[in-house]
Amino acid sequence: MSADPAHDLSSQQSLTSRTSEVEVRRSARRRRTVSAYREGDRTVVLIPARMSVAEEQRWVTVMLEKLAAQESKRILGDDELSARAAQLSEQYLDARAEPDTVRWVTNQNSRWGSCTPSEGSIRLSHRLQGMPEYVIDYVLLHELAHLLVPGHGPSFWKLLESYPRTERARGYLEGVVAAGRLPELPTAREE
Template sequence: MDLPIDVVRSRRRKRTIAAYVADGRVRVMLPDGLPADQEAKLVKEMAAKAIRRFTSTQVDLAARAGSLAHRYDLPSPESIEWSDRQLTRWGSCSTDSRRIRISRRLATMPRWVLDWVIIHELAHLVFANHGPGFQALVARYELGERAEGYLIAKAEERTKP
């Protein structure tokens, strides 16, 4: 999701930085007088964080998982929720408790990518491993290969200096 960014510099603001989405724009508020390179980095980070928070509130994961489970004949989870703690995985599934966690980083990605990760985790409710049966279930999603490529590219972006 690309939104225009408004940067508001304040002489009264000394240490705190804040960002939020309103009226289709990201507003980043920060102290006046920061070095340009530091400001640019902070604006980018805070805008991304604000967009993630905003976008994640726009997707009802439980409803989405239920819809995908029905459409692809997969079981529904006990619960599914966003996770801010998943930094190296896109999603995780506990087969015992039937709970799924989805990395909040997916909130800003295209819906078809999020759908693929949800389907992947729903398939783990049937098969705990990535064997042939699991692969057959996941392959039902027509955009799966494209979504997987998208996520590989995103992961590589994160590892670049």
């Protein structure tokens, strides 16, 4: 969804949704349109300044549903994740990495993924869901490489050299982590 870069932060409201904090930003420049986008773990909804509180609540609900519908179309299930792992292994690792299981997990809040070579299992954090495909592919390929090389030595990184978006994906993930450490700005007071 599109974002209006010139928005007035005269009114912000934090609500809690199913997965993230919601911040409503009112804009005097915005006349009719409402838009929303994800910003880390937060959902930002941009609305015209003249909207009533009831209209705001209705539009927040509508926009959260629209974003959820869009994201559910993009999120791979465990079966699709396994199929993607097989494709990546074939394309970048000469099909040498063959995991027994590949699945999403919700208990990894400090890691993007993990691998247990002895079990042939790969787990990706649910926090990756909704991120660009190349980022998910990088994390998946990273864990596939651990099936072949357990540590992070030169031979491990040599396996990832053929993936053209390694540095871009790593930069994206570093940015997500850094954004999570930024201080929250105080909410502007209404006059």
